[in-house]
Amino acid sequence: MTPQHIELVKATVPVLRENVVALTEYFYQRMLNNHPELKNTFNLDHQSTGRQPRALAAAVLAYAENIENPSVLAKALERITSKHVSLDIQPEQYAIVGDNLLHSISEVLDVSMDSDLIAAWKAAYTQLAELMAGIEQAKYQQLAAQHGGWAGWRGFKIAAIENNALGAVFTIEAADAQAVLSTAVDALISVRVQVPQHDLLQPQQFKLTAISDTSYSFAVASASDASEFSVANILLQHYQVGDALEASAPMTL
Ligand code: HEM
Structure with a gap:
């Protein structure tokens, strides 16, 4: 300049x-x-x-x-x-x-x-x-x-959904069943879902609550004043065990 x-x-x-x-x-x-x-x-x-x-x-x-x-x-x-x-x-x-x-x-x-x-x-x-x-x-x-690491979006599938007082804890595993990047609990993971009735993907970050060699868990709370594009609400209302979604490598911000 x-x-x-x-x-x-x-x-x-x-x-x-x-x-x-x-x-x-x-x-x-x-x-x-x-x-x-x-x-x-x-x-x-x-x-x-x-x-x-x-x-x-x-x-x-x-x-x-x-x-x-x-x-x-x-x-x-x-x-x-x-x-x-x-x-x-x-x-x-x-x-x-x-x-x-x-x-x-x-x-x-x-x-x-x-x-x-x-x-x-x-x-x-x-x-x-x-x-x-x-x-x-x-x-x-x-x-x-890094071991288990990747850049950009990677295919995952929902391995478990457990309801608790605060919402639901989703556990996801890589679609290729390979290792996932190890990180701190509390790191943020971006999850990308398909918006029902729209030809549209939407991302949102969630805080990790647990990590294993092959899986991540994060809590999803329903968003009361959110629009139809709320990833949390889409996950809670439309996604089930076995369904596919995408995630990027977790990051500590
Ligand atoms: C010089 C250019 C840019 C600046 C200064 C900038 C700045 C920012 C800032 C300050 C945030 C918020 C970060 C936070 O939440 O802490 C953000 C988020 C974001 N940026 Fe950028 N950005 C730039 C370019 C881009 C480009 C090229 C894209 C892609 C087309 C992009 C996509 C996004 C998205 C998707 C988010 C998250 C928004 C959300 O919460 O939905 N940005 N950016």
Whole structure:
């Protein structure tokens, strides 16, 4: 990035921050309209609360504010990249997010896509995206290299469902019956299910309650104010012992 890019980006952070709700709503709507396949990646139940959309835009703004010293964001990047890895986010998806984010910034700031300002934001976003995608690739490689480890989604089947006072404890085993990665109880596992009556997959993270050489267990509590995309409710209402689902390698965030 040039010093001029840095100045332009920093000067526009406050006005974007003031308009973060409009920015993120426009961004997500635009992106999911243009790339409906990403509805399988984003948790649509989370989208409806607006929590996640704001998290992404807020992180981009925080990065822009600290553009001269990105190391202050190292801890946040560690967490976000782990979350991304648990959701199998891939480098090529950064271009889609970037394109839609830049159009949204152009809209909110009312400046042309050909302006110097958008060129500056493009340089800032690209720098962040390359940094994050690089950290994520290293994490995928590290997970895949471990005993029982893997990168991305892996087929599992439900081995047991035990009801308790808090909900139901699901135990899942790899479909290939091979070992699974050992990790700490309390690590988060992303589970991906098929949404009934929709041609759609939905992911959600659950906290592990037990681990064996070949299985993971996690508790699922019913979500009362959730939408039809709630993975917890789909698991509780539609999934049975023997059914297939997918999971990514557990991560401690
Ligand atoms: C520079 C670009 C990006 C930034 C700054 C960013 C930032 C974030 C942040 C802050 C979170 C919340 C993390 C948490 O819960 O602790 C998040 C979650 C997430 N991100 Fe990103 N992200 C970026 C790119 C992407 C891309 C390219 C994709 C894939 C298309 C993606 C997909 C997701 C998903 C699916 C979640 C979880 C959302 C949920 O809870 O449903 N992100 N990201």
